[in-house]
Amino acid sequence: MSADVSGMxxxxxxxxxxxxxxxxxxxxVLEPGSxxxxxxxxxxxxxxxxxxxxxxxxGSEEDVRSAVLFAGRHGLPVAVKSAAHQxxxxxxxxxxxxxxxxxxxxxxxxxxxxxxxxxxxxxxxLARTAEHGLAPIVGSAPDVGVLxxxxxxxxxxxxxRTLGYAAxxxxxxxxxxxxxxxxxxxxxxxxxxxxxxxxxKGNFGVVTAVEFEVFPHSRFYGGGVYFAGExxxxxxxxxxxxxxxxxxxxTSSLGIQRLPDIPSLPAALRGAFVVHLRxxxxxxxxDGERLVAPLRAAAPVLLxxxxxxxxxxxxxxxxxxxxxxxxxxxxxxxxxxTEKTAHTLVELTGPRSGCTLANVEIxxxxxxxxxxxxxxxxxxxxxxxxxxxxxxxxxPDQAEQLRADLxxxxxxxxxxxxxxxxxxxxxxxxxxxxxxxxxxxxxxxYDRLAAVKKRYDxxxxxxxNHNITPA
Numbered sequence: 001m002s003a004d005v006s007g008m009x010x011x012x013x014x015x016x017x018x019x020x021x022x023x024x025x026x027x028x029v030l031e032p033g034s035x036x037x038x039x040x041x042x043x044x045x046x047x048x049x050x051x052x053x054x055x056x057x058x059g060s061e062e063d064v065r066s067a068v069l070f071a072g073r074h075g076l077p078v079a080v081k082s083a084a085h086q087x088x089x090x091x092x093x094x095x096x097x098x099x100x101x102x103x104x105x106x107x108x109x110x111x112x113x114x115x116x117x118x119x120x121x122x123x124x125x126l127a128r129t130a131e132h133g134l135a136p137i138v139g140s141a142p143d144v145g146v147l148x149x150x151x152x153x154x155x156x157x158x159x160x161r162t163l164g165y166a167a168x169x170x171x172x173x174x175x176x177x178x179x180x181x182x183x184x185x186x187x188x189x190x191x192x193x194x195x196x197x198x199x200x201k202g203n204f205g206v207v208t209a210v211e212f213e214v215f216p217h218s219r220f221y222g223g224g225v226y227f228a229g230e231x232x233x234x235x236x237x238x239x240x241x242x243x244x245x246x247x248x249x250x251t252s253s254l255g256i257q258r259l260p261d262i263p264s265l266p267a268a269l270r271g272a273f274v275v276h277l278r279x280x281x282x283x284x285x286x287d288g289e290r291l292v293a294p295l296r297a298a299a300p301v302l303l304x305x306x307x308x309x310x311x312x313x314x315x316x317x318x319x320x321x322x323x324x325x326x327x328x329x330x331x332x333x334x335x336x337x338t339e340k341t342a343h344t345l346v347e348l349t350g351p352r353s354g355c356t357l358a359n360v361e362i363x364x365x366x367x368x369x370x371x372x373x374x375x376x377x378x379x380x381x382x383x384x385x386x387x388x389x390x391x392x393x394x395x396p397d398q399a400e401q402l403r404a405d406l407x408x409x410x411x412x413x414x415x416x417x418x419x420x421x422x423x424x425x426x427x428x429x430x431x432x433x434x435x436x437x438x439x440x441x442x443x444x445x446y447d448r449l450a451a452v453k454k455r456y457d458x459x460x461x462x463x464x465n466h467n468i469t470p471a
Contacts, residue, residue: 050091068461086424118209122142151201171200257359334413380445
């Protein structure tokens, strides 16, 4: 092993410095090439590798404080990884803090609150809250980390339209700021910082724990219906006409998918081009069947997976991939979804389009996702009725072509595109474009975030993210 490790801008981390760091933390301290480094840096998107100068596997708040203070002394920027579903930078020449060991979960059924550590994943929370007939505002993929999802807003395919974003129901957060101080951030103690954290996506420190509200839901009606891709136009037209009449208890999205030929998929879907209609409904199964009937009748059904389910099965609505894979992605929010929009989407992604993307999905938003919460936060996507997200799967040497394929679809929707976007849907390219990030938030919100950033992270220590630069 070398005598030192290269750090930022020529900074050298001496072995004695790393030995001192190891003595100050309970978790592992790992350098490139050391046993466990690759595993600690592993990401969900295999095309977005992490390559920091040093990794600290934090086991406690004190480990996080020690790591942040060490980074400050040695001029290292800091990255944070929980479940690693949205890594936007390789964190080269930086210090990476991983939080997967901090997975404590505490449920208070009387207060209907949950406290979780920084490394908890939604699947673990769902199991605990279900014991009490309660449900969190969880997203489409239960294996996603709680903290990253919540700091970016958190849009649920089941509770979002009735209750808003996950960020809207946070009570407090424990945060280690760039100066190494541990703060309990509440709307009363530090209102500007509380506002900025929820929607500001990791720019202001390392969140070590959070408490949020949960709600009395134990079951839902939903899942998915698959149609052959050749019927995309009919399904889109039916879905677009159906949406305006739906109450807030009904949430729906639609995925245009070119699926791999793998044994884990049902036979009807292997290697198939399909339209995946997703439904999440909080009413009775009988009402759900009645409401969905016009969509079922839009085209011949390949596979019908709708039914009454326990809330813990929320992942069955979208059936997002669980295993890591290499991909590139882009997203855009739409101000409208007209007949012309639907026709354009068919031209861009339909059976005669030549589209190669694994999935292009459009989610209907609205309802409580448009309403300001009791305690305001920085989530920038209220009032946007639709979000489109596309991803293409392929090895790194295919990335240039895959980005071009994505651009053809996303840019083709430009006539209906909004400037603002959903933070959690930003790709690495979008999240690291300074002008683009400003546009996502809007000038007024961004300037307020930048002022908070200047106060709590003036040196921009936390910049391996959807970065907001200090004012």
